[in-house]
Amino acid sequence: MNRAEFQKLNSNEKQDAMLKISAAYPQFKFLNLSKFACGEHSFETGIFDFEGSEFVFYPRGRARAWLG
Numbered sequence: 001m002n003r004a005e006f007q008k009l010n011s012n013e014k015q016d017a018m019l020k021i022s023a024a025y026p027q028f029k030f031l032n033l034s035k036f037a038c039g040e041h042s043f044e045t046g047i048f049d050f051e052g053s054e055f056v057f058y059p060r061g062r063a064r065a066w067l068g
Helices: 003-008 011-024
Strands: 029-038 041-050 053-061 064-067
Touching: 003 041, 003 053, 011 029, 011 041, 029 053
Parallel strands: none
Antiparallel strands: 029 041, 041 053, 053 064
16 A cells, blocks of 8 residues: 555544554554644554554555554
8 A cells, every 4th residue: 555545544444554554563552543744734644662662654655664
């Protein structure tokens, strides 16, 4: 799923996708969805915990994503 496809999902669908990631990678605990904004642009995505540090999910393209 790329960024454009991810942005078309509603919040419930995004949360379901984040829970699937957490199930596939149990070391990343899904915390919540959060909305980030900069100027006119905004983006809702998942926040994960890994060993006490928070990571943001960022979809990048064909079968790729980044937690950083």
